[in-house]
Amino acid sequence: MDKDTALIHILNSKGVSTLLGGKLPVSVITDNEYIPPLTSEALVTDRNVDHSLSSLDHCISSSLGGEVKTVILVGPEGSGKTTALQKLVVDWAKGEHLQNFSYVFYFRLREMNFLEGMLSLETFIQHHQSHVPPQAVPLLLQKPEDALFLFDDLDQYRHSLDPSVHSVCSDPSQAASVPCLIASLLHGSLLKGAAFVVATRPAARLDFLSGISVEVLGLLKPQREAYFNRFFTDQSDANKALMHMERTLGFYDFCISPRFCWTVCSIYKSLMDAGRKLPETLSQLYVDIMVYLIQSLSLSKDCNRDLVLALGRMASHCCFDQHRSCTKEEMESFGFQQFLSSVGVFLQIDGDIEQNTCLFSFHSQLMLEFILALCFFLDKSSSEGVEKVMEKHKCHTNFFDLFLSSLSEPIQRRPLETLLGELNSDQIMNFRCWFKSSSEAALKGYYKDMHYRCFHLLYQAQNESLVKDIITSSAQMGISYDDLSLLNCVTLNYVITCLGEMKQLNLYRTRNFTEEKAQVLGPTMSLSHKIILSDSSLNPGAVPHLALALSRGITKELDLSHTNLGDEKFSILCVALRDSKLLKLNVLACSLTSCEDLVPVLTSATSQLGVLNMMFNPIGDVGFMKLCKALHSPHCKLQELWLRSCQLTAASMEAFSSALCCGQSELRKVDLTGNTISDNGVETLSKSLKHPLCRLQSLILYDNELTGACCPHLKEALMSEHCSLSELDLSLNDLNQEGALLLCQGLSRPGCPIERLRLTRCELTLSVFKELGSVLRSGTSQLKSLMVGINxxxxxxxxxxxxxxxxxxxxxxxxxxxxxxxxxxxxxxxxxxxxxxxxxxxxxxxxxxxxxxxxxxxxxxxxxxxxxxxxxxxxxxxxxxxxxxxxx
Structure with a gap:
């Protein structure tokens, strides 16, 4: 097979570059603008494939270099599959890749939809690969393992290729239908040993294909940067366009599509050249695209309107009847008779427009849905109710209601009304009423997906007063927003910045709180009085953005429990806490081993931190003693300290006792549950409880391995006139009868401040209960709550x-x-x-x-x-x- 002839053939491919259809693959290749799409390594299912190669080109070459015979490329519209396949032909013809094949054939299946008649494989190849010399075919048939077939647009082929519905053939000279020939090739019964690369969108049925499946992702952020730098000749324009796209659109999945990047770059360039503002939302982008396309036709306003309404009828047909493409006869029924020569700017045209076999289709689902929304407001003859329309579109569209939200705003639809005339004001009013009532109902509930949708609609509308009108005090804005997508971060942030503040930002169980998400939510976190990130996974890059938000914002309470924060990330956070307005910090079970970084926070003149929950962190005695040093500072505002199961022992109680008696400590409540304080530790603490400068009011000594030996010391403390304890919990300690009776003596002192006493599961006896009864009947006891269960x-x-x-x-x-x-x-x-x-x-x-x-x-x-x-x-x-x- 002559490689030069094959190269010329592929480089002479016909087609027209359009704004929505993207740049022709051949132009991308010859202009050296090709950027290999990326693949999802997780979906490369063959164990022999090198998973470190994420470039689509390398993935295909690596796969076909071994025993693999079929590679299935699965990717959304415009993700670069066609360009990648044609680039394979070019690279093979130039001797750069796939040199283990002597023959490489490229077929676009959608161009074969109307191919009828019976053909042999030999005739089929010569008919569709005219550059292949006749003498090459017999050689191919003798050694099929030298052949590679590239089948593009599998999802757009109208005939089934499932071999179970065909009488598959094995003889290359046997005549069969084209679908049967292709099915026989893919099945391996015909030309056994040949290799195949099949490209399709995800919607196609692939269960009849055996081979490895590769998900084509398209262009991620670094590849988009390279794309923009190649598109714009001016570097500053490239940087401006890329930064704007990433800020306003980069959170949408379809931004990975090279075709979408072409569309964005093209419309951005036209707007920048005209000195106009770039769009702030997806809806505004499509308004600009629509204006650009309509203006390119130079039609009258009435013709513009008729053309767009015809596009709307076609969009409705394709959407609800699940048709990818329309025939010429169908197009005429939609009202395109006078516009067939103009639709190329909006639609993809396959075949000769003069022939009845010509097919028309939308380049993208997004454009289809935008035209559906536009025509809903444009068609003044329609009286279909909004709620009914929404229900009808629910299973077929993803952006229809979002586009409606944008077009219902006067400032956003004005450029289109200039070209098409005024939209239907009654339908717009009906939509706004529906939007307000449905949003208010959704926000009173607890379904986070409905909240997200409401925020997305508001984001597309870009109307601050509408946000404040819809999100009233009855909205359940404290609902958990777990597993946030980047899109949800953007829309939530927009809503909260419009409102000006948020009572509670609940990010509970956000499994992957990335740097990008934290950066987007920075303003929202700054405006939140309480932030809940419990049971979340904070990436290291997210912590500085959280810290910045805390230092600049109004947050008074932060819950980071069960986040596996660790000392390194906590150190970054502590720097910001010195200047924050934080009153409560919960770092329960965060894998913290040190308190060193907390000391500057607690001793800062600006810190207001009053409640610190460090339960279930193995800080040990060394960490706690460092914390105790902070309690000596006149700037320390700490009033509650929760230290359950922190691996503390009696060794650190001397430092703690000293801090309680220093005259600076404002501690009122301490929970030491689950630590090995022992009787010696309580003896030390009891001395501080008698000190006139100790202000401690609540002491929780639950499960501290105490015995009755600690009770004499506690009795002395309770008998002291300086004791300020109003709550004491000694539960789950074996105090025994003798120790408990000593406690009762302390409680019986007139003026003993204890109001709440817990002695659950302390091995109490009837004698103790009788003594407690005497205390309570004395009339001098302050006890209001006594818990003596499980005795x-x-x-x-x-x-x-x-x-x-x-x-x-x-x-x-x-x-x-x-x-x-x-x-x-x-x-x-x-x-x-x-x-x-x-x-x-x-x-x-x-x-x-x-x-x-x-x-x-x-x-x-x-x-x-x-x-x-x-x-x-x-x-x-x-x-x-x-x-x-x-x-x-």
């Missing part, structure tokens, strides 16, 4: 405790039976303050239900009783259901 004292303990009319809760006492119910009811009737009672996980039976239901219904004070996990049968469920105050 095995049974019904007698209930009688003692309930007799004290305790408020507000008696929680989960175990081993309770029906025998305690009389005492419980008596206590409820006698109490003037008891509001809530929990009796979960006990052995109450159906016999207890009637008196408990009655006393709850009769009590005006009691609000809730929890009876879950008792021994009730279904027979009493209706009775329990009759009292809304009871949970069961």
């Amino acid at each position: 095995e004292v049974g019904d007698k303990g209930v009688k003692i405790s309930m007799g004290c009319c305790l408020t507000p809760k008696l929680v989960e006492m175990t081993h309770l039976t029906d025998a305690c119910v009389e005492d419980v009811c008596a206590a409820i009737r006698a109490s003037k303050t008891l509001k809530s009672l929990e009796m979960r996980n006990n052995s109450l039976t159906d016999a207890s239900v009637p008196p408990l239901v009655k006393v709850m219904k009769d009590s005006a004070i009691m609000q809730e009783m929890n009876l879950q996990y008792n021994n009730f049968s279904e027979d009493v469920f209706d009775t329990l259901e009759g009292c809304h105050k009871i949970r069961y």
Whole structure:
């Protein structure tokens, strides 16, 4: 096969470059403007393929260099498949690639839709590859492994190529239909051993093809930069155009399409040459494109209108009847009789326009949907309701409503009205009413996808007053926006910047919070009073943008729990926290091992941080002691410190005690749950509790491996007139009877400030309960809440405790039976303050239900009783259901 002849043949390909159709592949190749599209490595399914090669050209060459016989390129419209295939022919003909093949044939299947008759493979090749000399075909048939067939536009071929619907042939001289020949080739029964590259859009059925599938991505950001630099001769123009596109359009998937990049560059250049403003949204871009195309025809306003309405009828036909292309007869039925010679600026034309076999199609789905939207407002004869139209388009379009949103704004539709006449004002008003009512309804709900859609519609409208009108105080703006796409970041940011502030920005479970997303959301984060990023994955590049937003913004509360932040990223954040307005910081379970970077934050004269949650971070004693140094600073505003399960021991309690007594610390609440503080640590802390400068009011020592040996020291602290503790939690510690009785002595001191005491699962005995009862009956105790659940004292303990009319809760006492119910009811009737009672996980039976239901219904004070996990049968469920105050 003569390579020079093949090269000339492919470089003489016919066609017309158009704004929407892109530059001809042959022109791209000969003008040295070809940029290889990228592929998705994840979809390269053959294990023998080098996955490090992401260029489409390399991917194909690498695949075909081995045992692979069929490569299937799958990519959206305009992603560069056709240009890549033609470039393969050129490179082969020049001796640069694929030299293991002696024959390379390129076929566009959409050009064969109307090819009829019976042909042999020999005739088929010679008919469609006229540059192939007749003597080459017999040689090909003798050695088919030397041949490579490139089949383009599989999705646009109207006939099935599934071999199961054909009587596949194996004889090259046997006459068969063209679909049968192609199906036999791809099946491998005809010309066995030949290689194939098939290009198609994702919609095509490919289950009959065996081979490796490669997803064609197109041009990512670096490739787009190279594309713009080649398109514009002036470097400053290239930079301006690229920066503008990335800012306004770069978050759309179709920006990876080389054809779309051609369209954007072309329209940008015309606008820049005319000194006009570049479009701010996708809708504005298509308004500019439409204006450019209409003006290029130089028709009258009436003709412009008739042409666009005909395009609208064609778009409707293609959209709802699922037709990719239309025949000449169909085009005439749409009203194109006088415009067939002009439609080339809008449509792709396959075949001779004078022939009935000629086919017409839209270059892109986007243009089809824009024309649908434009004609909805342009057609004054239509009276179809907006809601009905929206429902009809829902499954067939993605941007129809977005284009409507833009065109409903006077300033955005004005350039088109200059060329087409005024749009239908009644339909525009109907759409705006629908938009407002549907958006308000969506924003009151909890479906984030509907929120996103509303934001996208508002973004396309570009009307700040419309945003403020639709997003009222009833909108659920605190809804979780997990797994944010870049597009959703852009639209959300637009809405919030229009509103001026946001109560709560909920980014819970944002799995891939990238630098790009954080940069886009920077203004929104600055305007948010509370930011929730819990259970999210923050890329390192995202942290500086979050930090900048905190230092410049109004954020008072930040939740980064379970983000696996780590010390390095936390260090970057801490620099910004010094100058932020942050009052609360939650870094629970963030893999932090050091507190060193927090010290400058807490000691900064401008820091307002008052609540710090560092639970489940292994900071250890060394980290905590560094934190304690900050408590000595007069600038430290910390009032609450949560240190649950931070690997602390008694070794760091001396430093903590010193900080509490220094006279500067404003700490009011400390949670040390789950640390090995031990009795020695409590002894040290008890000394500070007696100090006149200690202001601590709440101390949580839950599960600290304490015994009764710590109780004498706590008793001394409670007996001190300087003690300010109002809350003490000693739950899940084996205090035993002797230790607990010592605590009771401290509680009995007149003036003891304890109001809330928790002794859950502390191995308390009836003697302790009796002593607690005495304390409560003394009349001098400040206790308002006593939790003594899961201590095995049974019904007698209930009688003692309930007799004290305790408020507000008696929680989960175990081993309770029906025998305690009389005492419980008596206590409820006698109490003037008891509001809530929990009796979960006990052995109450159906016999207890009637008196408990009655006393709850009769009590005006009691609000809730929890009876879950008792021994009730279904027979009493209706009775329990009759009292809304009871949970069961």
